[in-house]
Amino acid sequence: MSFFYPTSPNDPVLKNISFTAEPGQTVAFIGSTGCGKTSLVQLIPRMYDVSSGRILIDGVDIREYNIHDLRDKIGFIPQKAQLFTGTITENLRFGNPDASMDELMRAADIAQASDFISKRENGFNDMLAEGGSNLSGGQKQRLAIARGIVKNPEIYVFDDSFSALDYSTDLKLRTRLRKEIKDATMLIVAQRIGTIRHADKIIVLDEGRIVGQGTHEELMKNCRIYYDIAASQLSKEELI
Ligand SMILES: Nc1ncnc2c1ncn2[C@@H]1O[C@H](COP(=O)(O)OP(=O)(O)OP(=O)(O)O)[C@@H](O)[C@H]1O
Numbered sequence: 562m563s564f565f566y567p568t569s570p571n572d573p574v575l576k577n578i579s580f581t582a583e584p585g586q587t588v589a590f591i592g593s594t595g596c597g598k599t600s601l602v603q604l605i606p607r608m609y610d611v612s613s614g615r616i617l618i619d620g621v622d623i624r625e626y627n628i629h630d631l632r633d634k635i636g637f638i639p640q641k642a643q644l645f646t647g648t649i650t651e652n653l654r655f656g657n658p659d660a661s662m663d664e665l666m667r668a669a670d671i672a673q674a675s676d677f678i679s680k681r682e683n684g685f686n687d688m689l690a691e692g693g694s695n696l697s698g699g700q701k702q703r704l705a706i707a708r709g710i711v712k713n714p715e716i717y718v719f720d721d722s723f724s725a726l727d728y729s730t731d732l733k734l735r736t737r738l739r740k741e742i743k744d745a746t747m748l749i750v751a752q753r754i755g756t757i758r759h760a761d762k763i764i765v766l767d768e769g770r771i772v773g774q775g776t777h778e779e780l781m782k783n784c785r786i787y788y789d790i791a792a793s794q795l796s797k798e799e800l801i
């Protein structure tokens with residue numbers, strides 16, 4: 562698959578991309594800023610269409626699904642959490658208006674959001690200001706993740722959705738997520754090696770190309786770019 566933005570047809574941002582992700586698997590994407598991670602994952606819910614090649618879900622080209630059916634299958638948690646003016650409950654129900662209060666609480670719990678929600682004056686009925694501006698970055702991210710869980714999708718796409726969390730919250734959240742949501746496919750874009758090192762498969766992108774694909778251990782041996790990213794972070798992580 563290859564992709565260029567309609568506005569820059571002479572400048573493909575993704576070249577010869579090919580990979581598979583199975584149900585129950587976590588596939589991670591890492592690479593320097595601007596290498597094409599967001600461009601890649603946003604093709605899955607068809608924010609844009611591939612320029613050549615194809616993307617299949619359950620063996621079917623995504624362009625053959627009704628767009629609403631396709632997007633129903635996907636929980637996309639964008640790089641910048643998009644919350645709207647309304648209560649926490651309303652925000653969480655965005656992807657699934659019929660979700661019960663129990664489901665909302667379970668999702669908040671998995672997303673490590675229960676504590677700060679319960680500390681707010683009105684709990685789940687607390688009003689969020691426009692864009693969630695009365696929350697911290699990490700709180701916004703956790704609500705966006707909880708909202709994704711409430712939707713109960715087949716495929717989760719986390720575009721750098723853990724970046725504002727401290728490492729221990731990030732770890733707790735991902736551990737709970739994988740424990741409770743076994744069948745979904747999870748695609749995780751991240752900057753931190755710690756967020757992705759236990760993924761079933763890690764895809765290393767550089768300037769729109771895949772330069773490495775494998776587990777953390779394999780890439781540490783075989784992929785210079787991955788090794789360099791890890792080396793630049795290792796000491797930091799060891800300190801945590
Ligand atoms: N809407 C757009 N139109 C044209 N070019 C774009 C658009 N969005 C991104 N690009 C370009 O595509 C390339 C890849 O950007 P992308 O956002 O996919 O990178 P990224 O790996 O997600 O980076 P980051 O880690 O900073 O989020 C960049 O050169 C960027 O300038």
Ligand SMILES: [Mg+2]
Pocket residue numbers: 598599600640720721
């Ligand atoms: Mg991005």
